[in-house]
Amino acid sequence: MNPSTAVRTTCPYCGVGCGVLASVNRNGSTEVSGDPAHPANFGRLCVKGAALGETMDLHGRLLHPALRPTRDSAALQRIGWDEAASRIAGRFSQIIAEHGREAVALYVSGQLLTEDYYVANKFVKGYLGSGNIDTNSRLCMSSAVAAHKRAFGADLVPVCYEDLEQADLIVLVGSNTAWCHPVIYQRIAAARAARPSMKLVVIDPRRTATCEQADLHLPIAPGTDVWLFNGLLAYLRREGRFNFGFLRDHTHGEIETVDAAERSAGNLDEVARVCGLDPQALRDFYRLWADHERVVTAFSQGVNQSSAGVDKANAIINCHLAAGRIGMPGAGPFSITGQPNAMGGREVGGLSNQLAAHLELEDPDHRDLVRGFWGSPEIADKPGHKAVDLFEAIYDGRVKAVWIIATNPVVSLPDADRVRAALKRCEFVVVSEVNRDTDTSDLADVLLPAAAWGEKDGTVTNSERRVSRQRAFLPMPGEARPDWWAISEVAKSMGHAESFSYVSAHEVFVEHARLSGWAQDRAPRMFDLSGLAELDAVSYDRLEPVQWPLRAGQTQGTQRLFEDHRYDTSDGRAHLIPLVPRLPQHRTDSEYPFVLNTGRVRDQWHTMSRTGKAPRLATHMQEPYVEIHPDDAISHGLHEGELARVSTRWGRCTARTRVTDSIPPQQLFIPIHWNGQTAAEARVGAVVNPVVDPLSGEPEFKHTPARIEARPTRWHAFLLIRAAAAADSLRDRFNAEALWWTRIQGTDFVRFELAGNADPDDWTSWAQSLFALTPQADWIEASDPARGLYRGAWIEEDSLAACVFATRQHDTLPSREWLSSLFGQGQLQFSQRLSLLAGRAPGPQIDHGPTVCACYNVGRNTILGAIGKDGLKTPEALGAKLKCGTNCGSCIPELRTLISQA
Structure with a gap:
């Protein structure tokens, strides 16, 4: 390049x-x-x-606005943008006239650019006059937002990435940073390599890849973080590590907060018991924290996604305030944002209880300020429904129309089957999407084609408050359009053309920046982009990454907040918050004895609508899986690689069993990514309980009582097919036949893993019916009914078009590696054709094993072979020989684990 x-x-x-x-x-x-x-x-x-x-391919793209004639119709009717906007505007207007402005809602996403987010919030809060717009950021970051507001008066992240490199101690809480924020983890690893005295503590129930470099791992019992950090606060007080001058001059609430911490967590041995930790390991952590002045405590979903998420975050912040370790290089609490623009969405009021520019929806003066700036006819005067409550309001009919933009709630929300039922009940559902088929778009009355990454133009704000440009480098295909444009078209059709006459993302951004400075005299606050309010189109296009606040007349952003010890509270002081720990609302019992935890894997993102297209991203974790401790696997009759069904009071899902001691006994872990387009019965959201934090509304994704059992199967199979379009049609068939399946994208082919409870009447007929065989097709097969073995392959023009392999036991199927490689070549060699039904290459075969390094497609067996044969003992040595770990570095923690195991 x-x-x-x-x-x-x-x-x-x-x-x-x-x-x-x-x-x-x-x-x-x-x-x-x-x-x-x-x-x-x-x-x-x-x-x-x-x-x-x-x-970036267009396979599966939604390219034109479409209307679903009836809810049960699979076919879509193409319509134009004018008709789509008019239809949406008409239905919204009708429903508001009949049922009031609270009967319409938008549900948006941290995938939106700031400009999209701004226009959406202006439309709903300033022109529909409702607070009913919320975002999937509610599911990942809203607890941190509420904690920041309680402590600092506003949603303010005080630190920057350089603080991670300058710290003497980093504490990662509820964050598998190595997999979920790999570049941050690489920066930490590089800083530790340059300065070996730097310490790293990881607090997580599971032993994840992030733990591989940690000096100390605390496998905390789920839901007990407030006890842990209340205990730290009490310890700091007893050890004389409070900064009393800082507390006196710059904070409120010290006495009440310390008293609450002493009452709940003053006894270290009791804290260790409640948290499920070794008392000495707990003392070691407290001593490390006390002895290092420059400490960053970074937290993510393991803290936020809890019914006590706000308290957990404030417990962390309390410790930093009490010790005065904030507003200085290398120190502070750091909320690591989950989505690319969750921060930008918060800036423009993306949550249902916010106004744009960090102004408060429930403050009449703030409402007047924003209404005056927008010139809007009315403005929301109360918060709207938070995400989980929004779909409950849809279910019971209080919200009768919803527009869902850039998110997939039928997969991502808790109690997801009820979300699906809510959308089926809803009178009018609009979905703006990049992809034609998602679990949510399948329920839409109107589908709008959205511009994708590479086609969109605007800005995003990252975890350290840095605004960066996202620039288009591809034309928008078909009739795909930016989300800000689509919202503006509907607003125009509802009679608000003058206020939504934007012609570019630049115009939207400048309005957003001007609003941030508009009311600083009457409502002063730290969020301020007014230094960018006069950008012309050329300057906007050339905008370099910059951190806010950036006030009028300034040319440099602000790297670190609170260096002047001023906060966005009415008196300028930070607030310590007294906290009484509480356990999760739903507890395990004899029927549901396991705690289910959910999260991300290294190479996939959210519901896989983008990452699921990339073949190399499918090589690391290919199927939905459930982690279980070896002792629990034995007692429940579960074996590695077999299917297991996980059930809760809200639903069930199926996944491959992974037996590992990286998870404690009586706990389970399932990734969040698989959905109805990529696997059968794999939406983990269907089993997650819908309990939320009472302040933030963030759901309890990390603690759902569950049970697990083996899922009986008669046979297992895999299928490889060259034609992607044909593969798309197989999903519906497999669902109709009640088969378990996973769809995996390969290079030049699609793979399905299958399992069933009953043999087909005739394997040949069943296998051939899967493919659109032509008269020129050459079908070869082999079968052994006594062993339950069947193998068939379709060869067309001397090239492999498809194959299917079935057997009784999943672990007796051949490796998929060699068969997969045949789709990338032209005509089959004679020896390959002879070996096809054997499922292995002619002559000696090398099985590289599961992929560890996706960048260079280096398998586990290859790495273990190099470790054993060549005596390689470091990731650097492996990289020099095999290239693994030398590009993105995401696999380095796994390389360390393999070296340790070997």
């Missing part, structure tokens, strides 16, 4: 906000690399970012 001709843009995945260089090759493919000049990543990319070029 030529950096001088590449477009500088921003990665669309996690909240790290990495800079990306993107260019389009002559053959139409997209090439992506890290931007060395971007201060978030300095050229680094994780494997998801590095594979972005593989996700």
Whole structure:
């Protein structure tokens, strides 16, 4: 790639906000690399970012507005944008006239650009006059938002990425940073390599990849974080580590907060018992925290996604305030944002209880300020429904129309079957999507084609408050349009053309920046982008990454907050919050004895609508799985690789069993990514309990009582097929036949893993009926009914078009590796054709094993072989020989684990 001709843009995945260089090759493919000049990543990319070029094809894209004639109709009727906007505007107006403005809602996403988010909130809160707009950021970051507001008076993240490199101690709480924020983890690892005295503590019930470099891992019992940090606060007080001058001059609430901590967690041995920790390990953690002045405590979903998430975050913040370890280099509490623009959404009032520009929806003066700036006819005067409550309101008919933009709630929300039922009941559902088929778009009355990453133009804000440009480098295909444009078209159709006459993302951004400075005299606050309010189109296009606040007349942003010890509270002081620990509402019992935890894997993102397209991202974790401790696996009759069904009071899902001591006994872990388009009965949201934090409304994704049992099967199979369109049609068939299946994207083919409870009447007829065989097709097969074995292959024009292998036991199927490689070549060699039904290459075969390094497709067996044969003892040595770990670095923790095991 030529950096001088590449477009500088921003990665669309996690909240790290990495800079990306993107260019389009002559053959139409997209090439992506890290931007060395971007201060978030300095050229680094994780494997998801590095594979972005593989996700840009148009297969499955929604390219035109569409109408579903009836709810049960699979076919869509193409309509024009004018008709779509008019239809939406008409139905919204009708429903508001009949049922009131609270009967319409929008549900949006941290995948939106700030400009999209701004227009959506202006439309709902200022022109529909309702607070009923919420975002999937409610599911990941709203507890941190509420905690920041309680402590600092506003949603303010005080630290920056450089603080992670300057700290003497980093504490990662509820964050598998190595997998979920890999570039941050790489920065930490590089800092530790340069300064070995730097300490790392990881607090997580599971032993994750993040723990591999940790000096101390605390496998805390789920839901007990407030006890842990109340105990730390009491310990700091007893050890004389409070900064009393700082507390006296810059805070409120010290006495009440310390008293509450002493009452609940003053006894260290009792804290260790409640938290399920070794008392000495707990003392070691408290001593490390006390002895290091420069400490960053970074937290993510393991803290936030809890019915006590706000209290957990405030417990962390309390310790930093009490010790005065905030507003200084290398120190502070750090909420690591989950989505690429969750922070930008918060800036423009994306949550249902916010107004734009960090103004308060429930403050009449703030409402008047925003209404005056917008010139809107009315403005919301009360908060709308938070995400979980919103879909409950849809279910019971209080909300009768919903517009869902850039998110997939039928997969991602807790109690997801009830969410699906709610949308089926809803009178009018609009979905703006990139993809034609998702679990949510299948329920839409009107579908709107959205511009995708690479086609969108605007800004995002990362975890350290850094605003970066996301620039388009591809044309919008078909009639796909930006979300801000689609919302504006509906607003115009409802009679608000003058206020939504934007012609570019630049115009929206400048209005957003002007609003941030509009009311600083009457409502002063730290959030301020008024230094960018006069950007012309050229300057906006050239905008370099910059951190807010950036006030009028300033040219440099603000790296770190609170260095002047001023906060956004009415008196300028930070508030310590007294906390009484409480256990999760739903507890385990004899019927549901396990605690179910959910989270992400390294190479997938959210509901896989983008990452599921990239073949190399499917090589690391190929199927939905459930982790269980070896002792529990034995007592429940579960074996590695077999199917298991996990059930809760809300639903059930099926996954492959992974037996591992990285998870404690009586706990389970299932990734969140698989959905109805990629696997059968795999939506983990269907089993998660819908209990939420009473302040933030964030759901309890980390603690659901569950049970697990083996799922009986008669046979197992896999199927490989070249034609992607044909593969799409197989999902419905497998569902109709009540088969368990997973769809896996390969290079030049699609793979299905299958299992069933009953044999087909005739394996040959069943197998051949899966494929659109032509008269020229050459079908070869082999079967052994006594052993339950069947193998068939379709060869067309001497090339492999499809194959299917079935057997009684899943672990007796051949490796998929060699068969998969045949789709990438032309005609089969004679020896390959002879070996086809054996499922293995002619002659000696090398099984590379499951992929560890997705960048260079290096398998586990290859790595173990190099460790054993060549005596390689470091990731660097492995990288020098095999290249693994030398690109994005996401696999380095796994390489360390393999070296340790070997």
